[in-house]
Amino acid sequence: MFRFGIKSLPHLALALQQARFVEQEAESGKYQLGAALLQLGNIYLDVNELRGRSLAWADNLAIRTGEAVRVGTLHDDGVLIIHHVFRPDNTLQILEVGAHLPLHATALGKALLAHDPQLAVQVLARPLPPLTKATLVTRAGVERALDAVRTNAYAVEREEAIIGEASIAAPIFDRRNDSSETFLDTTPGWSTQALVLALQPIG
Secondary structure (H helix, E strand, O other): OOOHHHHHHHHHHHHHHHOOEEEOOOOOOOEEOOOHHHHHHHHHHHOHHHHHHHHHHHHHHHHEEEEEEEEEEEEEEEEEEEEEOOOOOOOOOOOOOOOEOOOOOOOHHHHHHHOHHHHHHHOOOOOOOOOOOOOOHHHHHHHHHHHHHHHHOOEEEEEOOOOOOEEEEEEOOOOOOOOEEEEEEEEEEHHHHHHHHHOOOOO
């Protein structure tokens, strides 16, 4: 058992926050578990407010569109999938909770980048690896895509990350107007109907 003096607790909390093991709520000042703890188990997923609030909504959307639905959050230099609803059919599917997706080649990542200028500058300053022939790998190409996200209020990608898959995503803003979490609907190929349904309020 470790024993810490009261004076050392603020330093410990700061170290944990810098490592993203804990996050501090701006309004109350209280701490909660951070995204980095996902690598140590599923505790973070169970207490994550975004995941908890999106469970029923994501399930409903999957049923209405007939497509898979994922919810992700910004983590390091990618998107961490924290909830995944399978397509409501009998096809073989793999649970993607805990997967780390690239920002530049996914609709979910573009939705995040479009509303985080500082992050976009950092990402675009690095080489953008091509995942398929359709992956946007130039700064100008990604910037045009991000402009379209801000104009349309949703992001799209078509076979940029995986051949045969297309996806759409819209940001979810928290009480601080922070879009560090996004909602994602993934479709095989392309579906205009799924896109329209995904952008309609459900409930």
